[in-house]
Amino acid sequence: MDLIIRNGTIVTAxxxxxxxxxxxxxKVKQIGYGLGPAAREIDARGQYLFPGGVDVHTHVDxxxxxxxxxxxxxxxxxxxxxxxxxxxxxxxxxxxxxxxQETIETWQKKAxxxxxxxYSFHPAILEPSARIIAEMADAVxxxxxxxxxxxxxxxxxxxxxxxxxxxxxxxxxxxALTNIHAEDQCLISYLTEQLNAAGKFGVRYFADSRPRLAxxxxxxxxxxxxxxxxxxxxxxxxxxxxxxxxxxxxxxCGQIVYGETRPIYLHLSRERFEEPDGERYVGWxxxxxxxxxxxxxxxxxxxxxxxxxxxxxxxxLAQKKAGKTVDELLPGMSNLETMLPMLYSxxxxxxxxxxxxxxxxxxxxxxxxxxxxxxxGTIAVGSDAxxxxxxxxxxxxxxxxxxxxxxxxxxxxxxxxTGWPAMTLSRGEIIVDNGKVLGQAGRGRLLRRxxxxxx
Ligand SMILES: [Zn+2]
Numbered sequence: 001m002d003l004i005i006r007n008g009t010i011v012t013a014x015x016x017x018x019x020x021x022x023x024x025x026x027k028v029k030q031i032g033y034g035l036g037p038a039a040r041e042i043d044a045r046g047q048y049l050f051p052g053g054v055d056v057h058t059h060v061d062x063x064x065x066x067x068x069x070x071x072x073x074x075x076x077x078x079x080x081x082x083x084x085x086x087x088x089x090x091x092x093x094x095x096x097x098x099x100x101q102e103t104i105e106t107w108q109k110k111a112x113x114x115x116x117x118x119y120s121f122h123p124a125i126l127e128p129s130a131r132i133i134a135e136m137a138d139a140v141x142x143x144x145x146x147x148x149x150x151x152x153x154x155x156x157x158x159x160x161x162x163x164x165x166x167x168x169x170x171x172x173x174x175x176a177l178t179n180i181h182a183e184d185q186c187l188i189s190y191l192t193e194q195l196n197a198a199g200k201f202g203v204r205y206f207a208d209s210r211p212r213l214a215x216x217x218x219x220x221x222x223x224x225x226x227x228x229x230x231x232x233x234x235x236x237x238x239x240x241x242x243x244x245x246x247x248x249x250x251x252x253c254g255q256i257v258y259g260e261t262r263p264i265y266l267h268l269s270r271e272r273f274e275e276p277d278g279e280r281y282v283g284w285x286x287x288x289x290x291x292x293x294x295x296x297x298x299x300x301x302x303x304x305x306x307x308x309x310x311x312x313x314x315x316x317l318a319q320k321k322a323g324k325t326v327d328e329l330l331p332g333m334s335n336l337e338t339m340l341p342m343l344y345s346x347x348x349x350x351x352x353x354x355x356x357x358x359x360x361x362x363x364x365x366x367x368x369x370x371x372x373x374x375x376x377g378t379i380a381v382g383s384d385a386x387x388x389x390x391x392x393x394x395x396x397x398x399x400x401x402x403x404x405x406x407x408x409x410x411x412x413x414x415x416x417x418t419g420w421p422a423m424t425l426s427r428g429e430i431i432v433d434n435g436k437v438l439g440q441a442g443r444g445r446l447l448r449r450x451x452x453x454x455x
Contacts, residue, residue, distance in 0.1 A: 001022045001023060001024045001029055001030070001035070001036070001037075001038040001039070002023055002024050002025070002038060002039050002040065002428060003022075003023040003038055003039065003040045003041070003042065003385075003428055004020055004021065004022050004023070004035050004036055004037075004038040004040075004041045004042070005020065005021045005023070005041075005042045005044050005049060005387065005389070006020045006035075006041060006042065006043055006044065006045075007020070007043055007044055007045040008020075008021070008044030008045070008047050008048065008049040008389065009047070009048050009049065010031070010048075010049045010379050011048050011049065011050055011355050011356065011358075011359050012051065012356070012359060012364070012378050012379055012380070013356055013357075013359050013360035013363075013364035013365075013378065014356060015356070016355060016356065019031050019032055019033060020032060020033060020034070020035045020036075021035075021049065021379065021385075021387065022035045022036075022038065023038075023385040023425075023428040024428075025428070026384060026385055026427035026428040026429070027382060027383065027384060027385055027427075027428070028379060028380060028381055028382065028383050028384075028385050029381065030381065031379070031380075031381060042389070042423070044389050046391070046392075046393070047389045047390060047391050047392070047422060048355075048388075048389075048390040048392055049379060049387055049388070049389060049390075050084065050340075050359055050363065050379075050387070050388045050390050051359060051363045051364065051367075051376070051377055051378050051379050051383075051386060051387065051388075052084060052085060052086025052087060052117075052363065052376070052386035052387060052388055052424065052425075052426065053080075053083070053084050053085035053086060053087070053339065053340050053362045053363055053388070054085070054086070054087045054088075054089075054362070054363050054366040054367045054370075054372065054376050054377055055080065055085045055087070055088045055089070055309050055310050055312070055336060055339065055362075055366070056088075056089040056122075056260075056307065056309050056366040056369070056370050057089070057091070057236055057237065057260065057262070057309035057310060057311050057312075058076065058080075058088045058089070058090045058091070058309075058310060058311070058312045058313075058336065059090065059091055059311070059312065059313040059332060060072065060073055060075075060076030060077070060088070060090055060312060060313075060314075060336075061073055061076065061090075061110045061111075062091075062093075062313055062332075064313075064330060064331075064332075065323070065328065065330055067315065067319045067322070067330055069313050069314050069315055069332075070314045070315060070316055070319075070405075070406040070407055070408075071312075071313075071314035071334065071405050071406050071407070072110065072114055072406075073110055073111040073114035073115045073119070073444075074114040074115070074116065074441045075314075075404060075405060075406045076088075076312065076314065076336065076405065077114070077115045077116040077117045077119070077444055078116050078404045078437055078439075079312075079314075079334065079336045079337040079403065079404040079405040080116075080117055080312075080336045080337070081116050081117050081424050081426070081431050081432045081437070081439055082337050082403075082404050082421070082424070082432050082435065082437065083336055083337035083338060083339060083340055083341065083421065084340040084341075084388035084390065084421040084424055085117070085336055085339065085340065086117050086118065086376075086386035086388070086424060086425075086426045087117060087118050087119065087120075087367070087372065087376050087386065087447070088117065088119050088120075088336075089119070089120045089121065089122055089146075089366075089370055090107065090111075090119060090120075090121055090122075091121070091122050091124055091148055092104055092106070092107035092121040092122065092123050092124060093124045093126065094123075094124065094125075094126055094127070096126075096127070097127075099131075099132070099135055100123045100125075100132065100135045100136065100138070100139045100144075101135065101138065101139070101142075103123055103124075104121055104123060104139070104142075104144060107121050108121075108446060111444070111446070112442070112446075113441060113442040114441050114442060114444075115441075115442065115443075115444030115445075116426075116431060116437075116439040116440070116441060116443060116444050117426050117431070117439070117444045118376070118384075118386075118426065118427075118444050118445045118446075118447050119444055119445075119446060119447065120143070120144070120370070120372075120446065120447040120448075120449055121144060122144070122146045122147065122148050122179055122370075123139055123144055123147055123148070124147070124148035124149075124150070125147055125148065125149060125155075125164075125167055126150070126154065126155050126156075128149075128160055128163035128164050128166065128167045129163070132167075133163075133166055133167055133170050136167070136170050136171065136174060136176070137170075137174055140174045140175065140176050140451065142448065143371075143447070143448025143449050143450075144448075144449065145175065145176045145177065145370070145371045145449045145450065145451050145452055146171075146176055146177045146178070146179055146234070146370055146371075146449075146452070147167065147171050147176060147177075147178055147179065148178075148179045148180075148181070148236075149164055149167060149168070149178060149179070149180050149181070150180075150181040151180060151181060151182050151183060151184070151185065151218045151221070151222065152181060152183055152185045152188070152284070153185050153188075153189070157185060158185055158186060161225070164225075165225050165228070165229050166229075168225060168226055168229040168231040168233065169229040169230065169231055171231055172229060172230050172231030172232060174451075175451035175452055176451065176452055177232055177233070177234050177258075177369060177370070177452040178226070178231055178232070178233045178234065179233075179234045179235075179236050180222045180233055180234070180235050180236065181236055181237070181284070182215060182218035182219045182221075182222045182235055182236075182238075182243065183210060183214050183215050183218050183284065183285055184214040184215075184217045184218040184221070187211070187213070187214040187217065188209060188210050188214055188327075191208065191209050191210075191211070191214075192209045192325070192326055192327045195208065195209055195325075195326055196325050196326075196327075200326075201324050201325050201326070202324075202326070203273045203278040203279045203282060203326075203329060204273050204274055204278065205326050206273055206282055206286055206326045206329055207270045207273060207286040207287065207288070208326075209286075209326040209327065210284065210285050210286050212239075212240040212241075212242045212243075212285075212288060212292075213242055214285075215238070215239060215240055215242060215243045215285050216240070216242025216243050216245070216246065219235060219238070219242075219243045219246050219247060220246040222235065223246055223247070223250045223255065223257055226255070226257060227250075227255055232256035232257065232258075232452060232454070233256075233257050233258070234257075234258045234259075234260065234369060235247060235257065235258065235259050235260065236260050236309070236311070237260060237261065237262040237265075237283070237284075237285065237309075237311050238259050238260065238261050238265075238296075238299070238305065239261065239262070239265040239285045239286075239287075239288050239292065239296070240265075240285070240288045240292045240295065241292060241295040243259075244259070244295060244296075244299045244304050244305070247259045247304055247305075248299075248302075248304040251304065256454055258306045258307070258369060258455065259299065259304060259305040259306060259307075260305065260306070260307045260308065260309050261296050261299065261300065261305050261307075261308055262283070262308065262309060262310060262311050263308060263310060263335055263338070263339050263342055263343065264281065264283055264287060264333070264335070264411070265287070265288065265292065265293065265296045266293055266296050266297060266308070266342075266343070266346065266347075267293070267342055267346060267412070267415075268281060268287050268293075268411075269287055269288060269289060269290040269292070269293060270286060270287040270288055270289060271290070272287055273286070273287065277317060277320075277321070277409075279317070279320040279321045279323075279329055279330075280317060280320055280333065280409055280411065281333070281411070282320065282329045282330065282331055282332075282333075283311065283331045283332060283333065284331040284332075297347070297352045297353075300347075300352075300353060300357070300361055301352065301353060301357065305361075306361065306365045306369065306455060307361050307362075307365050307366045307369070308339065308343060308361050308362055309366065310335045310336050310339050311332060311335075312332070312333075312334060312335055312336040312405075313331075313332030313333065313334070314333070314334035314405045314406055314407035315330055315332065315333065315334075315407060316407065316408045316409075317408055317409045318408075320333075333407070333411050334403070334405035334407035334410075334411065335411055335412075336405065337403050337404060337405065338398060338403075338411070338412055338417075339362070340362060340388070340390075340421065341396065341398075341417045341419055341420050341421070342412065342415070342417060343358060343361075343362060344358060344390070344392070344417075344419040345417035345418050345419050346417075348419075349418055349419065363376075363377045363378070364377040364378055365377075365455060368453070368455055369452065369455055370449055370452075371449035371450035371451055371452060371453075372447060372449055372450070375447075376447075384426075384427050385425055385426075385427055385428035386425065386426050386427065387424075387425045388421050388423070388424050388425075389421065389422045389423040389424075389425075390419060390420070390421050390422065391419065391420055391421075391422045392418070392419045393418065393419070394418070394419060394420040394422070395416060395417070395418050396416070396417050396418075396420045397414065397415070397416050398410060398412045398413065398414065398415045398416075398417065399413065399414075400413055402435075404437070422434060426439065426443075426444075429443070431443075
């Protein structure tokens with residue numbers, strides 16, 4: 001065998017066991033006791049072995065509102081690897097008139113030669129024309145088995161809603177999952193206009209322009225549309241109980257609908273917008289009241305929510321502060337490197353999540369929902385050896401200077417966490433060892449994904 005990891009505690013979505021892991025040709029070859037010999041051995045005593053994180057919501061090389069994000073597929077995936085994430089699924093957004101295939105090619109050019117970990121794309125649909133709907137079958141056959149819809153202005157959702165329902169229906173027929181950004185643009189537009197007319201510019205008013213009810217309303221609408229389109233849907237970055245309530249109800253009725261939340265809604269609340277440089281926390285949807293953080297933890301524990309994903313998008317503080325009115329503030333932030341340690345420290349250590357549930361929501365569930373399981377998302381014989389050696393006792397104070405994204409500020413500056421990745425392996429190769437990046441640019445592979453299967 002090429003490599004044996006000895007004495008670690010393997011954690012999967014279902015089991016916790018003390019065993020050695022033998023790796024050959026990039027895959028897990030054996031799990032057991034007294035394995036060997038191997039060309040190289042690692043002692044993981046006192047450490048957890050988690051399957052690498054699967055972050056199914058990233059924008060690592062992205063343009064929005066006239067700005068270009070600062071990470072590319074090298075810096076973005078290095079940040080991911082340092083934080084224990086070994087797979088990303090990035091959103092590929094078309095230019096006007098681009099076909100789905102051209103969009104994927106554009107994104108593949110961004111990733112090729114740069115990515116340090118494996119990756120795939122969700123094609124976004126911004127023009128739900130008959131031509132684009134006809135192209136979806138080829139995309140699914142090529143291994144792009146999920147699509148993204150935005151219920152907001154950039155996709156002209158309110159105007160084109162019946163066409164978007166056809167997209168959902170077609171995805172359902174093809175065995176693909178439709179990912180939906182659910183916020184009601186009518187309310188957002190109206191409230192934004194009111195704020196602007198009253199001279200209420202700036203980040204302290206931002207959360208008022210996109211209230212919880214705007215999210216709840218859109219979630220309810222998306223679920224109802226999906227029901228009639230007979231299509232499974234996956235609601236991205238949910239932030240509040242108004243969104244979780246209709247989701248829980250639909251799931252209880254047996255509808256195939258899933259929910260994702262995002263680290264910021266678990267760790268931060270809207271008071272942050274009052275801070276100097278409060279723009280650094282702007283996302284769509286906004287941070288909510290502190291009470292909502294508990295609702296998100298509860299949603300994860302009770303399986304109303306199935307996944308956590310970062311929505312990573314690295315900007316400089318100057319870019320974040322460039323907008324004047326609430327609708328000009330750039331959404332998104334760098335947080336790929338901190339997702340696992342923050343969730344472990346705040347979730348597992350504070351008894352909000354079990355160890356197995358932690359692995360399930362950051363690795364197993366996203367891999368299953370997006371057609372990557374069991375190649376990714378678990379530690380099992382035959383799976384890719386994407387493994388994080390995680391030191392559960394290491395105390396780290398999060399500092400921008402130690403991070404690998406090209407963003408020039410750190411969201412969790414000064415936060416102290418207990419638990420940090422000691423080593424990250426991708427397909428059996430050590431790509432990060434104690435903070436030292438060993439993985440070469442371009443070693444990451446494009447993943448063709450299987451069709452959606454129910455969770
Ligand atoms: Zn996003």
